[in-house]
Structure formats: C-alpha cells, structure tokens
Amino acid sequence: MPTAAIKICGISTGDSLDAAIRARADHAGFVFFPKSPRAVTPAEAMALSARAEGRIGRVGLFVDADDTLIGEAVGAARLDALQLHGSETPERAAQLRSRFGIPVWKALSVASAQDVAKAAGYAGAVDLVLFDAKTPGGALPGGMGLSFDWDLVAHWKGPVAWGLAGGLAPNNVAEAVRLTGTPLVDTSSGVESAPGIKDAGRIAAFCSAVRSAA
Numbered sequence: 583m584p585t586a587a588i589k590i591c592g593i594s595t596g597d598s599l600d601a602a603i604r605a606r607a608d609h610a611g612f613v614f615f616p617k618s619p620r621a622v623t624p625a626e627a628m629a630l631s632a633r634a635e636g637r638i639g640r641v642g643l644f645v646d647a648d649d650t651l652i653g654e655a656v657g658a659a660r661l662d663a664l665q666l667h668g669s670e671t672p673e674r675a676a677q678l679r680s681r682f683g684i685p686v687w688k689a690l691s692v693a694s695a696q697d698v699a700k701a702a703g704y705a706g707a708v709d710l711v712l713f714d715a716k717t718p719g720g721a722l723p724g725g726m727g728l729s730f731d732w733d734l735v736a737h738w739k740g741p742v743a744w745g746l747a748g749g750l751a752p753n754n755v756a757e758a759v760r761l762t763g764t765p766l767v768d769t770s771s772g773v774e775s776a777p778g779i780k781d782a783g784r785i786a787a788f789c790s791a792v793r794s795a796a
C-alpha cells in the first residue's frame with residue numbers, strides 16, 4: 583500500500599510549520615475561519631507561506647467564505663489549494679476553482695452512507711473530497727477531534743480523489759489508514775497539546791504512524 587499523503591492543519595506559528603516540514607508532512611493547512619482557535623489572517627499567513635515555499639504544500643481552509651477573503655488569502659499566502667469546510671455546493675466549488683485556478687478540496691460531514699454518497703455530486707467540480715466527522719451544530723464544523731465510522735469509507739472507490747479527516751491522532755491513524763486505504767490523511771486537534779497549540783512531538787509521531795501503515 584502506498585504511503586498516504588499527510589496534511590497537518592491549523593498551522594499558525596513558524597515552530598509548528600517547521601515541525602510539520604521536519605516530519606515530512608505533505609501539506610500545511612492555514613485556517614481562515616475567525617471562530618477557530620487556529621485562525622490566521624491573510625497577513626499572518628503571508629510570513630508562514632514564505633517559510634513554507636518549496637518545502638510543504640499550502641492549503642487554505644475556508645468555511646462559507648466570500649471571494650474577498652479567499653482572494654486576499656490566496657494572494658498573501660500563495661495558496662496551493664483551497665479546502666472548503668462549510669456548506670459550499672458543487673457549483674460554488676467549481677466557481678472558486680475556475681476563479682482562483684488552484685485545486686479545490688471539499689470537506690463532507692459524514693455520519694451515514696447517504697453522506698458519503700454526496701461525494702459523487704462533487705465529481706468534476708473539485709479535485710478531492712475530504713470525509714470528515716459531523717460535528718454538533720453551533721460549534722466549529724471541524725477541528726474538534728471527532729471521528730466517524732471508518733467502515734463507511736473503507737476502500738472507497740468514487741469518481742473523485744479523496745482523503746480522511748476527523749479525530750485522527752498518533753494512536754489511531756495507522757489503523758485508520760489500514761482499514762480505509764485512504765490516499766490522504768488530515769489532522770488538526772490530534773497533534774495538539776491544547777486547542778490551537780500544535781505539539782512537535784505529536785506531529786512527528788503522527789507522520790511516523792502514517793508511514794508505518796504503508
């Protein structure tokens with residue numbers, strides 16, 4: 583089984599970015615959602631982006647954001663991809679992909695097989711769907727350390743590339759990779775010591791665990 587690509591999301595400091603690079607993660611996620619404890623502004627992301635250049639991919643996470651914020655972030659942080667983590671439709675995702683000319687990832691909240699089936703509606707509109715756990719309404723739509731029943735996406739063969747998120751941590755990610763065969767894993771709170779505080783040791787352990795599953 584090839585090694586799953588790794589995204590460490592919620593990078594908001596140079597130290598955590600360096601830790602992700604040292605651990606050979608493939609993507610760093612910058613959260614442009616003000617309610618998140620990991621939120622960064624486009625200006626803050628600009629400095630991180632310069633440090634990331636050529637060393638790790640830069641993914642901007644947005645929740646039902648408008649074009650102004652996305653445009654500022656893409657320009658300032660020279661994003662390599664957009665991750666849409668709200669209720670964006672296939673039409674909205676396709677519009678953003680065409681407008682900004684970079685790959686678009688769409689997170690889908692999963693609690694049932696019906697939720698997984700919605701991924702097909704994004705074929706042709708996005709470059710990747712990210713299956714994540716459903717979170718309780720009112721709180722954050724992600725980044726809460728909640729997982730879902732991985733059997734729902736085990737060896738998923740859909741019309742679009744995919745990845746797995748939700749409650750992944752050093753102690754469970756190898757099992758998640760083996761059980762689902764996911765080509766990509768994404769984590770945020772699972773590599774933190776407190777909400778918004780990344781832990782270099784946990785980032786390294788997470789990346790080692792992913793590789794051990796290959």
Ligand SMILES: O=C(O)c1ccccc1N[C@@H]1O[C@H](COP(=O)(O)O)[C@@H](O)[C@H]1O
Nearest residue numbers: 591618724725726727747749769770771
């Ligand atoms: O990380 C956040 O703060 C966040 C805020 C709003 C939407 C999504 C967010 N993070 C993404 O959520 C999933 C799961 O996170 P976790 O590993 O369970 O903490 C992941 O894709 C993050 O990128």
